[in-house]
Amino acid sequence: MTLWSLGLVRGVVGQIVGFAAGMALVIASRLLFGFDPVWNQEPALVGGIIIGSIGFLIGVGALTDWFKWMRGIETPLHHGPPHGRPAWTRYFGVDYNHKVIGIQYGVTGIILLGIGGMFAVIFRTELAASGFQFLNPSNYNTYLSMHGWAALAAILLGIGGMANYLVPLMIGAEDMAFPRLNAFAFWINVPGIITLLMSLNYGWDGGWTVYPPLSVLGPVGYQFTFWAVFLIGLSSILGSLNLIVTILRMRPPGMSLFRMPIFVWAVFATSLIQLTATQFIGQAFLMLSFERLLGMGFFDPDKGGAPILFQHLFWFYSHPAVYIFVLPGLGIISEILPVFSRKPLFGYRWIALSSIAIALVGFLVWGHHMFTSGYGEYLRVPFMISTLLVAVPTGVKFFSWLGTMWGGKLSFPTPMLFVLGAISVFLIGGLSGPILATTATDLFLHDTYFVVGHFHATIFGGFVFPFFAAIYFWYPKITGRMYDETLGKIHFWLMTPAFWTMSLGQMSVGVMGMRRRIADYDPALGVEFGHVLVTIAGFTIAFSVLLMIYNLLHSAETGRVAGNNPWRSRSPEWQIPSPAPEHSYASPITVVGEPYDYGIPNSTYVHMAPLAAADD
Amino acid sequence: MNNSARTKAYGRSAMIALTLAVLTIIEFYVAISLDSAIFLMLIALFKAVIVVQAYMHVSRLWSPEGEH
Amino acid sequence: MTTVTAALEGYTQQLRNNRMGLWLFFISEAFLFGGLLVTRFYLWGNTRPELDQTIGLIVTGVLLLSSFSMNMAETAIEHGDRRTFLGGLAVTAVLGLVFLIGVMVFEWGLFPAIYEGHLKPGDNVYGAVVFAMTGMHALHVISGIIFIAIVWNLGRKGGFSPERHWGVESCAIYWHYVDVVWIFFYPALYLIGTVAH
Ligand SMILES: [Cu+2]
Numbered sequence: 001m002t003l004w005s006l007g008l009v010r011g012v013v014g015q016i017v018g019f020a021a022g023m024a025l026v027i028a029s030r031l032l033f034g035f036d037p038v039w040n041q042e043p044a045l046v047g048g049i050i051i052g053s054i055g056f057l058i059g060v061g062a063l064t065d066w067f068k069w070m071r072g073i074e075t076p077l078h079h080g081p082p083h084g085r086p087a088w089t090r091y092f093g094v095d096y097n098h099k100v101i102g103i104q105y106g107v108t109g110i111i112l113l114g115i116g117g118m119f120a121v122i123f124r125t126e127l128a129a130s131g132f133q134f135l136n137p138s139n140y141n142t143y144l145s146m147h148g149w150a151a152l153a154a155i156l157l158g159i160g161g162m163a164n165y166l167v168p169l170m171i172g173a174e175d176m177a178f179p180r181l182n183a184f185a186f187w188i189n190v191p192g193i194i195t196l197l198m199s200l201n202y203g204w205d206g207g208w209t210v211y212p213p214l215s216v217l218g219p220v221g222y223q224f225t226f227w228a229v230f231l232i233g234l235s236s237i238l239g240s241l242n243l244i245v246t247i248l249r250m251r252p253p254g255m256s257l258f259r260m261p262i263f264v265w266a267v268f269a270t271s272l273i274q275l276t277a278t279q280f281i282g283q284a285f286l287m288l289s290f291e292r293l294l295g296m297g298f299f300d301p302d303k304g305g306a307p308i309l310f311q312h313l314f315w316f317y318s319h320p321a322v323y324i325f326v327l328p329g330l331g332i333i334s335e336i337l338p339v340f341s342r343k344p345l346f347g348y349r350w351i352a353l354s355s356i357a358i359a360l361v362g363f364l365v366w367g368h369h370m371f372t373s374g375y376g377e378y379l380r381v382p383f384m385i386s387t388l389l390v391a392v393p394t395g396v397k398f399f400s401w402l403g404t405m406w407g408g409k410l411s412f413p414t415p416m417l418f419v420l421g422a423i424s425v426f427l428i429g430g431l432s433g434p435i436l437a438t439t440a441t442d443l444f445l446h447d448t449y450f451v452v453g454h455f456h457a458t459i460f461g462g463f464v465f466p467f468f469a470a471i472y473f474w475y476p477k478i479t480g481r482m483y484d485e486t487l488g489k490i491h492f493w494l495m496t497p498a499f500w501t502m503s504l505g506q507m508s509v510g511v512m513g514m515r516r517r518i519a520d521y522d523p524a525l526g527v528e529f530g531h532v533l534v535t536i537a538g539f540t541i542a543f544s545v546l547l548m549i550y551n552l553l554h555s556a557e558t559g560r561v562a563g564n565n566p567w568r569s570r571s572p573e574w575q576i577p578s579p580a581p582e583h584s585y586a587s588p589i590t591v592v593g594e595p596y597d598y599g600i601p602n603s604t605y606v607h608m609a610p611l612a613a614a615d616d
Numbered sequence: 617m618n619n620s621a622r623t624k625a626y627g628r629s630a631m632i633a634l635t636l637a638v639l640t641i642i643e644f645y646v647a648i649s650l651d652s653a654i655f656l657m658l659i660a661l662f663k664a665v666i667v668v669q670a671y672m673h674v675s676r677l678w679s680p681e682g683e684h
Numbered sequence: 685m686t687t688v689t690a691a692l693e694g695y696t697q698q699l700r701n702n703r704m705g706l707w708l709f710f711i712s713e714a715f716l717f718g719g720l721l722v723t724r725f726y727l728w729g730n731t732r733p734e735l736d737q738t739i740g741l742i743v744t745g746v747l748l749l750s751s752f753s754m755n756m757a758e759t760a761i762e763h764g765d766r767r768t769f770l771g772g773l774a775v776t777a778v779l780g781l782v783f784l785i786g787v788m789v790f791e792w793g794l795f796p797a798i799y800e801g802h803l804k805p806g807d808n809v810y811g812a813v814v815f816a817m818t819g820m821h822a823l824h825v826i827s828g829i830i831f832i833a834i835v836w837n838l839g840r841k842g843g844f845s846p847e848r849h850w851g852v853e854s855c856a857i858y859w860h861y862v863d864v865v866w867i868f869f870y871p872a873l874y875l876i877g878t879v880a881h
Contacts, residue, residue, distance in 0.1 A: 241709060297808055
């Protein structure tokens with residue numbers, strides 16, 4: 001086995017070669033069309049970004065099968081690890097098995113979450129005291145902005161990981177509807193992430209929202225961000241398309257829509273948003289890129305453009321994007337809670353439909369980010385009302401979670417603890433939401449740390465905590481071994497109080513007048529103590545996550561063998577061996593009952609065709 | 617028999633193209649004489665529906681046999 | 685997406701998945717083009733730039749004609765008429781190129797030596813939106829022409845049959861989709877609103 005046989009290595013080499021080729025192409029065409037000067041850094045870099053990403057995809061091999069089809073060559077799907085190489089190498093190259101792709105998504109997501117968290121810890125430390133300690137304002141801005149997009153990209157990857165690994169397993173499908181597209185959709189993230197990290201070299205300072213005119217006037221690092229987000233967005237679109245077809249067309253006999261596992265409903269709702277809204281941010285970022293490159297005046301009032309248009313396009317994606325981030329996590333909560341309550345999921349239909357309702361209402365609320373932007377005042381009240389409406393389907397979920405636990409036989413292993421932590425944290429995020437949705441209060445809280453507190457509580461409650469719960473919960477299915485329960489519990493008991501402190505601390509310094517995205521503050525505001533607390537909490541969270549990573553790596557070798565179904569779950573993926581075999585289901589499964597009838601005697605969800613007698 | 621079915625299908629294709637052409641000409645004259653954005657968008661919508669239905673045979677999505 | 689040994693039932697299942705996937709892609713793209721239309725109406729309102737009406741009408745007609753030839757090609761392979769099939773594809777690709785030349789050489793004035801355009805992307809918001817809309821559309825026309833070239837080449841070598849021609853079908857409906865987009869872009873760019881000076 002040589003290094004060259006790893007797709008990732010070939011991809012990176014392809015990206016470097018492509019980057020050079022793209023720059024050369026831009027220089028050549030400037031020469032051809034008589035531009036002066038021939039060398040211009042920004043267009044050359046953009047050419048490099050675009051061709052470099054294509055170079056990566058060619059190098060890694062994500063396009064190989066499609067190139068063969070173009071020449072009329074059939075390419076049967078290869079199953080199992082690659083020939084003549086160790087099995088682990090399949091994770092570093094193009095592989096069409098959804099479980100491999102799910103792990104690829106998940107691990108890349110955790111790594112990127114770590115990078116994003118590292119940026120946060122860096123600038124968080126700077127904020128622990130007023131004045132400048134070790135960052136200058138422009139470094140601070142770059143780290144802050146990078147924290148935003150690195151973390152958001154990590155969340156999209158984490159969701160992709162959960163969806164790709166779990167959805168085909170949960171619906172008893174052999175694989176996703178389009179395995180090659182699935183691999184392509186994962187691998188396009190990697191050049192995107194490389195591009196995003198390259199922006200560090202040039203810097204950019206607009207925060208993740210990159211509003212013009214700042215993002216048009218700022219350093220060239222913006223171009224890297226625009227195109228990185230574009231690539232990651234393309235992955236979202238193609239991945240969600242694949243998931244929708246898989247969910248609609250590949251369910252087993254008997255699994256009607258209202259007998260799907262609730263997580264599948266959540267992924268379906270998420271995919272509907274991802275498929276459609278993502279186009280808007282792609283378009284908005286392309287417009288920014290071309291405003292910089294060609295002077296196209298979309299957002300330039302001097303040329304008749306309108307900066308507020310960008311905000312509309314941006315938030316038409318980025319508000320629903322928050323639901324992309326949290327809906328799968330809320331699905332995980334609803335999925336795990338009944339297992340450890342040994343009771344049916346309370347109000348299954350309502351929960352399923354509330355996901356769809358949140359997704360749909362989410363399209364009508366984007367203007368609540370723009371109360372202070374100077375758009376038409378008549379828009380304020382409608383956007384306020386539509387935003388407050390979101391509380392209804394979200395409340396349905398809370399109600400169902402309480403109803404599920406009520407009178408249940410609760411047990412508290414680590415995944416259950418993280419689910420409960422998620423509910424508590426999401427409650428903080430949820431309760432601070434209406435305060436920001438109400439125009440009158442938002443006018444005062446806009447752009448303060450209160451918003452930061454609200455947003456992080458929503459994302460930690462809706463994504464990070466459930467994601468960790470999912471990792472612990474399905475870890476035995478993925479590796480065949482149990483994680484270390486003690487370390488898991490320490491992780492939880494460090495992270496949860498730390499997060500409460502961080503969240504409430506952020507909100508309180510915000511109320512006291514701390515602006516967001518500002519490198520320094522006036523000690524007279526009285527927020528220094530709050531910042532110290534938030535910084536300590538941030539470090540505690542970072543440490544606890546490192547503990548989890550150690551636990552996951554260590555237990556994969558030394559953990560106790562888990563068996564097929566350590567949680568006594570009814571879901572089909574737990575009825576097959578652990579770790580899940582190459583072909584998940586030896587024979588097609590049939591659904592014969594309701595998914596969450598825990599504790600109801602003689603009830604069956606799935607019929608594992610030939611083994612039926614033994615399993616029931 | 618096969619041949620006549622084929623000729624019929626080609627004729628249908630041409631008829632649809634003709635309809636679209638007529639609609640485009642109407643569109644152009646509506647723009648000159650009426651200058652109504654709504655009306656123009658309605659004609660465009662009508663043309664789009666024709667293309668989606670007749671040329672893109674969207675109904676194959678839910679036709680049970682799956683072939684044609 | 686098929687193996688030689690795959691049963692016909694497997695093919696039909698995959699075909700139905702493919703169709704749904706392609707249509708979902710169209711829905712997604714509709715939001716992209718819809719976003720461009722939103723931009724146009726937000727920034728221009730009830731005005732429009734002075735574009736050459738003759739060019740507009742010609743390229744619209746050419747694209748319409750190409751949809752017709754594309755449908756002929758698809759109908760032909762459904763009935764096993766390979767000559768008309770290949771001819772229809774070739775005509776479609778040529779008409780697509782004519783459309784591109786109309787837009788890029790004449791509307792854009794990409795080669796001032798041949799034709800001096802009247803708008804530049806950096807001029808003002810009119811130039812910006814015209815180039816954004818026609819540019820994004822042209823990108824799809826170019827990819828459609830490449831798609832047609834691939835299908836034509838495979839068809840020339842004996843690929844596709846009346847029973848199995850998803851490659852042709854997807855190429856055809858993609859091309860028609862690009863036409864549908866232009867059906868909305870044409871009035872938005874050339875017809876709606878009063879000319880701004
Ligand atoms: Cu929002």
